[in-house]
Amino acid sequence: SQKIEQNSEALNIQEGKTATLTCNYTNYSPAYLQWYRQDPGRGPVFLLLIRENEKEKRKERLKVTFDTTLKQSLFHITASQPADSATYLCALDRGYQKVTFGTGTKLQVIP
Amino acid sequence: EPEVTQTPSHQVTQMGQEVILRCVPISNHLYFYWYRQILGQKVEFLVSFYNNEISEKSEIFDDQFSVERPDGSNFTLKIRSTKLEDSAMYFCASSEGGDRLVHFGNGTRLTVT
Numbered sequence: 001s002q003k004i005e006q007n008s009e010a011l012n013i014q015e016g017k018t019a020t021l022t023c024n025y026t027n028y029s030p031a032y033l034q035w036y037r038q039d040p041g042r043g044p045v046f047l048l049l050i051r052e053n054e055k056e057k058r059k060e061r062l063k064v065t066f067d068t069t070l071k072q073s074l075f076h077i078t079a080s081q082p083a084d085s086a087t088y089l090c091a092l093d094r095g096y097q098k099v100t101f102g103t104g105t106k107l108q109v110i111p
Numbered sequence: 112e113p114e115v116t117q118t119p120s121h122q123v124t125q126m127g128q129e130v131i132l133r134c135v136p137i138s139n140h141l142y143f144y145w146y147r148q149i150l151g152q153k154v155e156f157l158v159s160f161y162n163n164e165i166s167e168k169s170e171i172f173d174d175q176f177s178v179e180r181p182d183g184s185n186f187t188l189k190i191r192s193t194k195l196e197d198s199a200m201y202f203c204a205s206s207e208g209g210d211r212l213v214h215f216g217n218g219t220r221l222t223v224t
Contacts, residue, residue, distance in 0.1 A: 034213075043115075043202045043215030044154060089154065098167045099144075099213065101154040 002027045004102035006090055012108045013080055021075040021105045023090030030092035033066050033073050038087045038104065047088075048075075080109045113137045115216035117203050123222045124193055132188045132219045134203030143186045144204040144213065145178065147171070154202065160186065161208075193223045 005024045013019050023033070031052055036044035050057045050066045050073070057064045063076040077084050087104040116135045124130050136143050145157040158168040160178055175197075177189045186205075190197055200218040 038154075041217075043204075043217045046212050046214070049212070098156050098159060098169070100156060103153045 002100070004028070004090060004092060004100060006088075006102040006105045008103060008105070010106040010108060012110060015080060015082060015109055015111050017080055019077040019080050019084070019107055019109070021088050021090075021107065023073040023075070023102055025071050025092060028071070028092055028094075030094055032093040033064075034091040034093060034099065035062075035064055035073075035075050036089040036091060036101075038089055044089055044101075077107075080107075082109045082111050085109050113214075115203055115205055115214050117201075117216035117219050119219060120217070121220045121222070123224065126195060126223055127192050129189065129191050130193055130221065132190075132201050132203075132221070134186045134188075134216060135184055136186055136203065136205030137214055138184070140205035140207050140214075142166075142206045142208050143178075143180070144206075145188045146202040146204060146215075147199040148202065148218075149199045157188075190221075193221075195223050197221060198223045 003026045007022055032049055034049045035047045037047055038044045048057055048059055048064045050064050052068055061078045065074045085108050087106045089104045090102040091099045093099045118133045143160040146154050148154045156169050158172045158178055159166045175191050179187050200220050202215050202218045204213045204215045206213045
């Protein structure tokens with residue numbers, strides 16, 4: 001069956017360091033991979049999208065990589081700040097308007 | 112910045128009752144969605160809606176659920192005969208389509224007692 005795995009353990013890092021979150025998937029051929037941020041009691045907020053034929057995408061302090069051979073995406077936040085503390089969701093989209101989410105990884109940036 | 116708005120923010124209902132969750136998507140968007148998130152679990156796709164009809168739905172979206180776009184601005188999710196396990200946060204979302212950028216509302220927390 002299709003599976004999207006994100007590190008269920010919370011990730012604690014020191015302010016200023018780079019946070020790296022992992023998303024692995026099986027039995028999927030996504031056309032797009034998306035990353036969202038979710039704060040407690042709020043809806044997901046879209047951050048970045050990467051297409052299956054792209055290796056890397058950047059937006060300000062964010063970087064996403066997509067390896068369709070390994071079936072893995074890495075999400076990096078450089079120069080992390082306490083305001084980056086949130087749950088980050090990986091989501092796969094096969095191009096039919098149905099987005100499937102992973103369980104998310106909770107990031108805590110410690111001042 | 113335009114946003115997706117959902118009402119009410121919290122709805123409490125008794126088992127077996129019908130509820131309607133309301134959403135106002137972003138005005139120039141063409142695709143509309145409902146997702147749900149049971150407490151502590153992942154966000155799950157329910158249904159997508161385009162051109163006044165359902166374009167895709169998940170196995171969760173059974174005959175108990177229906178969606179409607181009654182006018183040019185609202186998008187509703189109706190749950191008939193609610194069950195305890197329907198308790199969750201329900202998110203409405205919309206997108207223009209081409210750029211695949213999906214905007215989510217802040218959800219309606221549904222509590223079935």
